[in-house]
Amino acid sequence: MEDSQSEHQRMIRRHNREKKELQARIQSMKNSVPRSDKKRRKQMLLDVARLEAEMEQKHQQELEKFQESFPGNLDSVTEDLAKMDLENQPPRPSRAQRRRERRAALARERQERIAEAEMEHLASFRKDEEEKLRAILGAKNLEMKDIPADGHCMYRAIQDQLVFSVTVESLRRRTAEYMQKHVDDFLPFFSDPETGDSYSRDDFLSYCDDIVRSASWGGQLELRALSHILQTPIEVIQANSPAVVIGEEYTKRPLILVYMRYACSLGEHYNSVKPLEAGAVGGAPPRLF
CATH class of the missing domain: 1.10.287 (Helix Hairpins)
Structure with a gap:
C-alpha cells in the first residue's frame, strides 16, 4: 500500500x-x-x-x-x-452549474473540430506548396535542406550556406547593429503588417534590440541588412510568386533561401538548399567567397 x-x-x-x-x-x-x-x-x-x-x-x-x-x-x-460524514461532502452542483458545464464541454468539442478541420486544410496547402517548390528547385538542380523551425530559421539558412564559421548569435547581432546604424534606410519600410501604419524611430530601435534578445522571425528588412553585411545577393524562392533577389548590386553568387508559408504550424519558415545530386551540373551549393 x-x-x-x-x-x-x-x-x-x-x-x-x-x-x-x-x-x-x-x-x-x-x-x-x-x-x-x-x-x-x-x-x-x-x-x-x-x-x-x-x-x-x-x-x-x-x-x-x-x-x-x-x-x-x-x-x-x-x-x-x-x-465520512455526509455533512462534510461538497454540495452537489446546481442545475445551472451543470448546464454551464455542458455548454463549456460542447464549446470545447466544437473548438476541437474546428482545429482539426483547419489542420487538414493547412496540410493540403502544405503539400501543394512543397510540390511546387520541389519543381522550382529541381529546375535549378537543387533541393531543400531542412532547417529547424525555432525562430532562428532565416539566420540558420544563411549560416548553412557560408563557407566560413559564424554563429547565429553573431549574425543576429551584426544585423541589428547594421540596421541601427542605417535607420533612415530602413525606417520607411518599417510598418504595421496589418494596417500599413508607419512605426516610430523608437519602435524601430526597439525592434532591432529584439533581433538580438529574442528568437524573433527575420524578414526582408533583416535580409537586406545581411546582404549588405555579407556583400552578397540573397535569392528567396517561393512557391506562388517569382523569386525575390535582395542585394542585386553585388556580383557574388547569391545565397539561396526557400520561403515557405505553410511549412510549420506556427507560420512562415525559411529553409536552405543543397545540390539535388552529387556531380550534377551546377551541383555546388551557393557559397559565399
Missing part, C-alpha cells in the same frame, strides 16, 4: 512539473509571435490548445493505468469515503 501511494505521489508531482514546463513552453510560443500577426497568433493558439489537450489525455491515461495496476488502493479510498 505504501509503495503504491508513493508511486502515485511521484506521478502527481511529475504531472505538475510537466504542466509547468508546458506552460513555460506556451508562454515562449506566445512571446515569439507578434500580436499584430493575427494569422500566426490564430495558428499558435490552435497549437496551444492541441498541446494542452494531448497532455491532459496523457495524464488521464497514466492515472487510469495506475488505477488498473493497484485496484486495492482504490477500494481503500472508497471505504474511507464511505466512512
Whole structure:
C-alpha cells in the first residue's frame, strides 16, 4: 500500500512539473509571435490548445493505468469515503452549474473540430506548396535542406550556406547593429503588417534590440541588412510568386533561401538548399567567397 501511494505521489508531482514546463513552453510560443500577426497568433493558439489537450489525455491515461495496476488502493479510498460524514461532502452542483458545464464541454468539442478541420486544410496547402517548390528547385538542380523551425530559421539558412564559421548569435547581432546604424534606410519600410501604419524611430530601435534578445522571425528588412553585411545577393524562392533577389548590386553568387508559408504550424519558415545530386551540373551549393 505504501509503495503504491508513493508511486502515485511521484506521478502527481511529475504531472505538475510537466504542466509547468508546458506552460513555460506556451508562454515562449506566445512571446515569439507578434500580436499584430493575427494569422500566426490564430495558428499558435490552435497549437496551444492541441498541446494542452494531448497532455491532459496523457495524464488521464497514466492515472487510469495506475488505477488498473493497484485496484486495492482504490477500494481503500472508497471505504474511507464511505466512512465520512455526509455533512462534510461538497454540495452537489446546481442545475445551472451543470448546464454551464455542458455548454463549456460542447464549446470545447466544437473548438476541437474546428482545429482539426483547419489542420487538414493547412496540410493540403502544405503539400501543394512543397510540390511546387520541389519543381522550382529541381529546375535549378537543387533541393531543400531542412532547417529547424525555432525562430532562428532565416539566420540558420544563411549560416548553412557560408563557407566560413559564424554563429547565429553573431549574425543576429551584426544585423541589428547594421540596421541601427542605417535607420533612415530602413525606417520607411518599417510598418504595421496589418494596417500599413508607419512605426516610430523608437519602435524601430526597439525592434532591432529584439533581433538580438529574442528568437524573433527575420524578414526582408533583416535580409537586406545581411546582404549588405555579407556583400552578397540573397535569392528567396517561393512557391506562388517569382523569386525575390535582395542585394542585386553585388556580383557574388547569391545565397539561396526557400520561403515557405505553410511549412510549420506556427507560420512562415525559411529553409536552405543543397545540390539535388552529387556531380550534377551546377551541383555546388551557393557559397559565399
